[in-house]
Amino acid sequence: MKKLVCAGEILVEIMAERIGQSFLAPGPLIGPFPSGAPAIFIDQAARLGQPAGLIAAVGDDDFGHLNIERLRADGADISAIKVHRGAATGTAFVTYETDGSRHFVYNIKQSAAGLIEIGVEARALLAGADHFHVMGTSLFSPEVIEVARIGIETVKARGGTVSFDPNIRKEMLDLPGLRDALHFVLSKTDVFLPSGPELFIFAGATDEESAVREMLDRGISAVVIKKGAQGAVHYDKTGRTASPGFVVDEIDPTGAGDCFAAAFVSFWLRGEVPEKALRIANGCGALAVTRKGPMEGIASLAAVEAFLATARTGTP
Numbered sequence: 001m002k003k004l005v006c007a008g009e010i011l012v013e014i015m016a017e018r019i020g021q022s023f024l025a026p027g028p029l030i031g032p033f034p035s036g037a038p039a040i041f042i043d044q045a046a047r048l049g050q051p052a053g054l055i056a057a058v059g060d061d062d063f064g065h066l067n068i069e070r071l072r073a074d075g076a077d078i079s080a081i082k083v084h085r086g087a088a089t090g091t092a093f094v095t096y097e098t099d100g101s102r103h104f105v106y107n108i109k110q111s112a113a114g115l116i117e118i119g120v121e122a123r124a125l126l127a128g129a130d131h132f133h134v135m136g137t138s139l140f141s142p143e144v145i146e147v148a149r150i151g152i153e154t155v156k157a158r159g160g161t162v163s164f165d166p167n168i169r170k171e172m173l174d175l176p177g178l179r180d181a182l183h184f185v186l187s188k189t190d191v192f193l194p195s196g197p198e199l200f201i202f203a204g205a206t207d208e209e210s211a212v213r214e215m216l217d218r219g220i221s222a223v224v225i226k227k228g229a230q231g232a233v234h235y236d237k238t239g240r241t242a243s244p245g246f247v248v249d250e251i252d253p254t255g256a257g258d259c260f261a262a263a264f265v266s267f268w269l270r271g272e273v274p275e276k277a278l279r280i281a282n283g284c285g286a287l288a289v290t291r292k293g294p295m296e297g298i299a300s301l302a303a304v305e306a307f308l309a310t311a312r313t314g315t316p
Protein backbone atom coordinates (compact mmCIF):
# COMPACT_ATOMS: atom_id res chain seq x y z
CA MET A 1 0.00 0.00 0.00
CA LYS A 2 1.19 3.53 -0.73
CA LYS A 3 2.79 5.45 2.13
CA LEU A 4 1.83 9.01 2.89
CA VAL A 5 3.85 11.56 4.81
CA CYS A 6 3.02 14.96 6.27
CA ALA A 7 5.17 17.52 8.11
CA GLY A 8 4.21 20.13 10.65
CA GLU A 9 3.08 21.06 14.10
CA ILE A 10 2.19 18.77 16.96
CA LEU A 11 0.49 20.39 19.93
CA VAL A 12 -2.01 19.77 22.67
CA GLU A 13 -5.39 21.41 22.88
CA ILE A 14 -6.84 22.50 26.20
CA MET A 15 -10.46 23.47 26.16
CA ALA A 16 -12.65 25.71 28.27
CA GLU A 17 -15.27 23.46 29.83
CA ARG A 18 -18.24 25.80 29.36
CA ILE A 19 -19.54 27.42 26.17
CA GLY A 20 -18.99 31.18 26.32
CA GLN A 21 -16.34 30.83 29.05
CA SER A 22 -13.82 33.68 28.83
CA PHE A 23 -10.06 33.25 29.16
CA LEU A 24 -9.91 36.69 30.83
CA ALA A 25 -10.71 34.94 34.13
CA PRO A 26 -9.77 31.59 35.65
CA GLY A 27 -12.20 28.75 34.91
CA PRO A 28 -12.44 24.99 34.48
CA LEU A 29 -10.49 23.45 31.60
CA ILE A 30 -10.44 20.00 30.02
CA GLY A 31 -7.63 18.27 28.20
CA PRO A 32 -4.85 18.04 27.23
CA PHE A 33 -6.00 16.52 23.94
CA PRO A 34 -3.45 15.49 21.27
CA SER A 35 -3.67 17.90 18.33
CA GLY A 36 -2.01 19.70 15.42
CA ALA A 37 -3.52 19.43 11.94
CA PRO A 38 -0.70 17.24 10.52
CA ALA A 39 -0.89 14.90 13.53
CA ILE A 40 -4.67 14.58 13.14
CA PHE A 41 -4.26 13.85 9.42
CA ILE A 42 -1.59 11.17 9.93
CA ASP A 43 -3.43 9.56 12.85
CA GLN A 44 -6.66 9.26 10.82
CA ALA A 45 -4.82 7.79 7.81
CA ALA A 46 -3.08 5.25 10.05
CA ARG A 47 -6.40 4.27 11.70
CA LEU A 48 -7.75 3.53 8.22
CA GLY A 49 -4.82 1.17 7.64
CA GLN A 50 -2.81 3.45 5.35
CA PRO A 51 0.96 3.47 5.94
CA ALA A 52 1.52 7.02 7.24
CA GLY A 53 4.33 8.94 8.91
CA LEU A 54 4.84 12.40 10.38
CA ILE A 55 7.85 14.75 10.34
CA ALA A 56 7.57 16.93 13.44
CA ALA A 57 9.22 18.17 16.63
CA VAL A 58 8.00 18.07 20.23
CA GLY A 59 9.46 18.96 23.61
CA ASP A 60 10.67 16.27 26.02
CA ASP A 61 7.56 16.78 28.15
CA ASP A 62 4.24 15.07 28.92
CA PHE A 63 2.43 16.92 26.10
CA GLY A 64 4.96 15.71 23.53
CA HIS A 65 4.90 12.13 24.82
CA LEU A 66 1.07 12.12 24.92
CA ASN A 67 1.05 12.85 21.19
CA ILE A 68 3.80 10.41 20.27
CA GLU A 69 2.14 7.60 22.23
CA ARG A 70 -1.26 8.24 20.59
CA LEU A 71 0.26 8.23 17.10
CA ARG A 72 2.29 5.10 17.87
CA ALA A 73 -0.73 3.28 19.32
CA ASP A 74 -2.78 4.16 16.23
CA GLY A 75 -0.17 2.69 13.88
CA ALA A 76 1.55 5.84 12.56
CA ASP A 77 5.27 5.92 11.73
CA ILE A 78 6.75 8.18 14.43
CA SER A 79 10.42 7.67 13.47
CA ALA A 80 10.78 11.27 12.22
CA ILE A 81 9.26 13.01 15.26
CA LYS A 82 12.19 14.61 17.07
CA VAL A 83 12.08 15.07 20.84
CA HIS A 84 13.91 18.26 21.89
CA ARG A 85 15.16 18.71 25.43
CA GLY A 86 14.86 22.34 26.52
CA ALA A 87 11.89 23.15 24.26
CA ALA A 88 8.21 22.87 25.17
CA THR A 89 5.50 21.18 23.09
CA GLY A 90 3.07 23.68 21.57
CA THR A 91 -0.33 24.44 23.06
CA ALA A 92 -3.67 25.74 21.85
CA PHE A 93 -6.27 26.88 24.39
CA VAL A 94 -9.73 27.03 22.87
CA THR A 95 -13.03 28.37 24.07
CA TYR A 96 -16.34 28.10 22.21
CA GLU A 97 -18.38 31.28 21.89
CA THR A 98 -22.16 31.12 22.23
CA ASP A 99 -22.53 31.65 18.43
CA GLY A 100 -20.55 28.44 17.75
CA SER A 101 -17.32 30.23 16.75
CA ARG A 102 -14.03 29.36 18.43
CA HIS A 103 -11.47 31.61 20.12
CA PHE A 104 -7.88 30.29 20.34
CA VAL A 105 -4.80 31.22 22.37
CA TYR A 106 -1.87 29.57 20.61
CA ASN A 107 1.76 28.92 21.39
CA ILE A 108 3.09 27.15 18.30
CA LYS A 109 5.76 29.26 16.60
CA GLN A 110 7.84 29.64 19.79
CA SER A 111 7.32 26.00 20.75
CA ALA A 112 9.26 22.87 19.79
CA ALA A 113 7.08 22.76 16.62
CA GLY A 114 9.18 25.64 15.25
CA LEU A 115 12.31 23.43 15.49
CA ILE A 116 11.12 21.08 12.75
CA GLU A 117 13.83 20.18 10.24
CA ILE A 118 14.75 17.55 7.70
CA GLY A 119 17.19 15.36 9.61
CA VAL A 120 18.40 11.83 8.94
CA GLU A 121 15.13 10.23 10.12
CA ALA A 122 12.97 12.59 8.03
CA ARG A 123 15.07 11.88 4.94
CA ALA A 124 14.67 8.14 5.54
CA LEU A 125 10.89 8.53 5.91
CA LEU A 126 10.65 10.59 2.71
CA ALA A 127 12.82 8.06 0.86
CA GLY A 128 10.01 5.52 1.34
CA ALA A 129 7.06 7.88 0.77
CA ASP A 130 4.65 7.78 -2.18
CA HIS A 131 2.60 10.83 -1.25
CA PHE A 132 3.15 14.12 0.62
CA HIS A 133 0.30 16.12 2.16
CA VAL A 134 0.63 19.87 2.81
CA MET A 135 -1.48 22.05 5.09
CA GLY A 136 -1.52 25.82 4.75
CA THR A 137 -1.62 26.31 8.54
CA SER A 138 1.68 24.46 8.88
CA LEU A 139 3.52 27.00 6.70
CA PHE A 140 3.95 29.50 9.53
CA SER A 141 7.70 30.23 9.18
CA PRO A 142 10.42 30.10 6.50
CA GLU A 143 11.84 26.99 8.22
CA VAL A 144 8.62 24.96 7.96
CA ILE A 145 8.08 26.19 4.39
CA GLU A 146 11.53 24.77 3.56
CA VAL A 147 10.58 21.43 5.15
CA ALA A 148 7.44 21.30 2.98
CA ARG A 149 9.43 22.19 -0.14
CA ILE A 150 11.91 19.35 0.49
CA GLY A 151 9.04 16.95 1.22
CA ILE A 152 7.25 17.83 -2.00
CA GLU A 153 10.36 17.70 -4.17
CA THR A 154 11.61 14.42 -2.71
CA VAL A 155 8.27 12.65 -3.16
CA LYS A 156 7.70 14.10 -6.65
CA ALA A 157 11.22 13.03 -7.72
CA ARG A 158 10.20 9.47 -6.73
CA GLY A 159 7.16 9.70 -9.02
CA GLY A 160 4.83 10.28 -6.06
CA THR A 161 1.89 12.63 -5.60
CA VAL A 162 0.98 15.68 -3.48
CA SER A 163 -2.23 16.81 -1.81
CA PHE A 164 -2.89 20.26 -0.40
CA ASP A 165 -5.45 21.47 2.14
CA PRO A 166 -5.00 25.27 2.28
CA ASN A 167 -6.82 25.61 5.63
CA ILE A 168 -5.99 29.29 5.49
CA ARG A 169 -7.55 32.62 6.33
CA LYS A 170 -6.99 35.73 4.19
CA GLU A 171 -5.27 37.53 7.13
CA MET A 172 -2.51 34.88 7.15
CA LEU A 173 -1.47 35.69 3.57
CA ASP A 174 0.80 38.50 4.81
CA LEU A 175 3.07 36.09 6.76
CA PRO A 176 6.61 36.26 5.27
CA GLY A 177 6.99 33.98 2.26
CA LEU A 178 3.53 32.41 2.65
CA ARG A 179 1.96 33.69 -0.57
CA ASP A 180 4.87 32.39 -2.70
CA ALA A 181 4.89 29.12 -0.78
CA LEU A 182 1.18 28.55 -1.40
CA HIS A 183 1.64 29.14 -5.12
CA PHE A 184 4.60 26.77 -5.20
CA VAL A 185 2.61 24.08 -3.38
CA LEU A 186 -0.38 24.55 -5.68
CA SER A 187 1.86 24.18 -8.75
CA LYS A 188 2.87 20.69 -7.48
CA THR A 189 -0.58 19.61 -6.24
CA ASP A 190 -2.43 16.55 -7.55
CA VAL A 191 -5.34 16.62 -5.07
CA PHE A 192 -6.58 20.01 -3.85
CA LEU A 193 -8.90 20.03 -0.81
CA PRO A 194 -10.16 23.55 -0.01
CA SER A 195 -13.04 24.25 2.39
CA GLY A 196 -15.83 26.14 0.61
CA PRO A 197 -14.68 29.77 0.17
CA GLU A 198 -10.92 28.95 0.31
CA LEU A 199 -11.14 27.98 -3.35
CA PHE A 200 -11.55 31.66 -4.24
CA ILE A 201 -8.27 32.68 -2.53
CA PHE A 202 -6.51 30.80 -5.33
CA ALA A 203 -8.81 31.37 -8.33
CA GLY A 204 -9.69 34.49 -10.28
CA ALA A 205 -13.26 33.32 -10.99
CA THR A 206 -16.03 33.95 -8.48
CA ASP A 207 -18.25 30.93 -9.17
CA GLU A 208 -17.39 27.38 -8.12
CA GLU A 209 -17.43 25.67 -11.52
CA SER A 210 -15.18 28.30 -13.20
CA ALA A 211 -12.80 28.41 -10.23
CA VAL A 212 -12.49 24.62 -10.31
CA ARG A 213 -11.91 24.72 -14.08
CA GLU A 214 -8.96 27.09 -13.45
CA MET A 215 -7.49 24.59 -10.96
CA LEU A 216 -7.91 21.61 -13.31
CA ASP A 217 -6.38 23.64 -16.17
CA ARG A 218 -3.27 24.13 -13.99
CA GLY A 219 -2.77 20.34 -13.99
CA ILE A 220 -4.45 19.45 -10.67
CA SER A 221 -6.06 15.98 -11.02
CA ALA A 222 -8.81 16.26 -8.41
CA VAL A 223 -10.45 19.19 -6.59
CA VAL A 224 -12.43 18.21 -3.49
CA ILE A 225 -14.43 20.97 -1.83
CA LYS A 226 -15.35 20.36 1.83
CA LYS A 227 -18.75 21.76 2.78
CA GLY A 228 -19.15 21.04 6.51
CA ALA A 229 -22.40 19.25 7.41
CA GLN A 230 -23.40 19.33 3.71
CA GLY A 231 -20.60 16.89 2.82
CA ALA A 232 -18.28 17.45 -0.13
CA VAL A 233 -18.03 17.81 -3.90
CA HIS A 234 -15.37 16.23 -6.12
CA TYR A 235 -14.31 17.48 -9.54
CA ASP A 236 -11.92 16.00 -12.06
CA LYS A 237 -11.59 16.14 -15.84
CA THR A 238 -14.49 13.67 -16.18
CA GLY A 239 -16.99 15.72 -14.17
CA ARG A 240 -18.57 16.49 -10.80
CA THR A 241 -19.59 14.12 -7.98
CA ALA A 242 -21.45 15.45 -4.93
CA SER A 243 -21.67 13.39 -1.77
CA PRO A 244 -23.91 14.36 1.16
CA GLY A 245 -22.72 14.66 4.76
CA PHE A 246 -24.08 12.43 7.51
CA VAL A 247 -26.43 13.54 10.26
CA VAL A 248 -24.63 13.66 13.64
CA ASP A 249 -24.65 15.85 16.75
CA GLU A 250 -21.77 18.27 16.33
CA ILE A 251 -19.90 18.58 19.65
CA ASP A 252 -16.53 19.92 18.45
CA PRO A 253 -15.68 20.66 14.79
CA THR A 254 -11.89 20.94 15.26
CA GLY A 255 -10.12 18.33 13.16
CA ALA A 256 -13.02 17.34 10.88
CA GLY A 257 -11.34 18.76 7.77
CA ASP A 258 -8.10 16.90 8.53
CA CYS A 259 -9.91 13.59 9.12
CA PHE A 260 -11.90 14.09 5.91
CA ALA A 261 -8.72 14.86 3.92
CA ALA A 262 -6.81 11.89 5.36
CA ALA A 263 -9.62 9.52 4.44
CA PHE A 264 -10.14 10.95 0.96
CA VAL A 265 -6.42 10.88 0.13
CA SER A 266 -6.00 7.33 1.53
CA PHE A 267 -8.80 5.98 -0.67
CA TRP A 268 -7.67 8.06 -3.68
CA LEU A 269 -4.21 6.46 -3.27
CA ARG A 270 -5.93 3.04 -3.25
CA GLY A 271 -7.43 3.90 -6.65
CA GLU A 272 -11.04 3.99 -5.40
CA VAL A 273 -13.72 5.85 -7.37
CA PRO A 274 -14.63 9.34 -6.04
CA GLU A 275 -18.04 8.16 -4.73
CA LYS A 276 -16.39 5.64 -2.38
CA ALA A 277 -13.54 7.93 -1.28
CA LEU A 278 -16.02 10.76 -0.56
CA ARG A 279 -18.40 8.49 1.37
CA ILE A 280 -15.64 7.21 3.69
CA ALA A 281 -14.24 10.76 4.04
CA ASN A 282 -17.66 12.20 4.92
CA GLY A 283 -18.07 9.38 7.45
CA CYS A 284 -14.70 10.18 9.07
CA GLY A 285 -15.47 13.93 9.08
CA ALA A 286 -18.88 13.32 10.67
CA LEU A 287 -17.48 11.03 13.39
CA ALA A 288 -14.70 13.54 14.08
CA VAL A 289 -17.19 16.23 15.19
CA THR A 290 -19.01 13.97 17.65
CA ARG A 291 -16.32 14.06 20.36
CA LYS A 292 -14.59 16.80 22.34
CA GLY A 293 -10.92 16.96 21.32
CA PRO A 294 -9.52 17.09 17.77
CA MET A 295 -8.35 13.45 17.66
CA GLU A 296 -10.88 11.80 19.97
CA GLY A 297 -13.41 11.15 17.20
CA ILE A 298 -10.90 9.50 14.86
CA ALA A 299 -12.31 6.15 13.82
CA SER A 300 -10.82 2.90 12.53
CA LEU A 301 -11.93 1.61 9.13
CA ALA A 302 -14.15 -0.98 10.84
CA ALA A 303 -15.79 1.72 12.99
CA VAL A 304 -16.41 4.01 9.98
CA GLU A 305 -17.91 1.13 8.00
CA ALA A 306 -20.17 0.24 10.93
CA PHE A 307 -21.26 3.91 11.16
CA LEU A 308 -21.91 4.11 7.40
CA ALA A 309 -24.07 0.98 7.46
CA THR A 310 -26.80 2.82 9.40
CA ALA A 311 -25.93 6.54 8.99
CA ARG A 312 -28.50 8.98 7.64
CA THR A 313 -27.42 11.53 5.02
CA GLY A 314 -28.39 15.21 5.06
CA THR A 315 -28.77 17.28 1.90
CA PRO A 316 -25.70 17.67 -0.35
Ligand code: ADP
Nearest residue numbers: 195226227228229231250256257260282285286
Ligand atom coordinates in the same frame (compact mmCIF):
# COMPACT_ATOMS: atom_id res chain seq x y z
P1 ADP B 1 -12.73 22.24 7.57
O1 ADP B 1 -12.69 21.73 8.99
O2 ADP B 1 -11.47 21.97 6.79
O3 ADP B 1 -13.24 23.65 7.43
P2 ADP B 1 -15.38 21.20 7.01
O4 ADP B 1 -15.93 22.01 8.14
O5 ADP B 1 -15.99 21.39 5.68
O6 ADP B 1 -13.80 21.34 6.84
O7 ADP B 1 -15.51 19.67 7.45
C1 ADP B 1 -14.87 18.65 6.74
C2 ADP B 1 -15.78 17.48 6.54
O8 ADP B 1 -16.20 16.95 7.81
C3 ADP B 1 -17.06 17.82 5.79
O9 ADP B 1 -16.85 17.77 4.39
C4 ADP B 1 -17.99 16.71 6.30
O10 ADP B 1 -17.71 15.49 5.65
C5 ADP B 1 -17.56 16.56 7.76
N1 ADP B 1 -18.33 17.43 8.68
C6 ADP B 1 -17.95 18.62 9.20
N2 ADP B 1 -18.91 19.13 10.01
C7 ADP B 1 -19.91 18.22 10.00
C8 ADP B 1 -21.20 18.14 10.66
N3 ADP B 1 -21.64 19.10 11.48
N4 ADP B 1 -21.99 17.06 10.41
C9 ADP B 1 -21.57 16.07 9.59
N5 ADP B 1 -20.38 16.08 8.96
C10 ADP B 1 -19.55 17.14 9.16
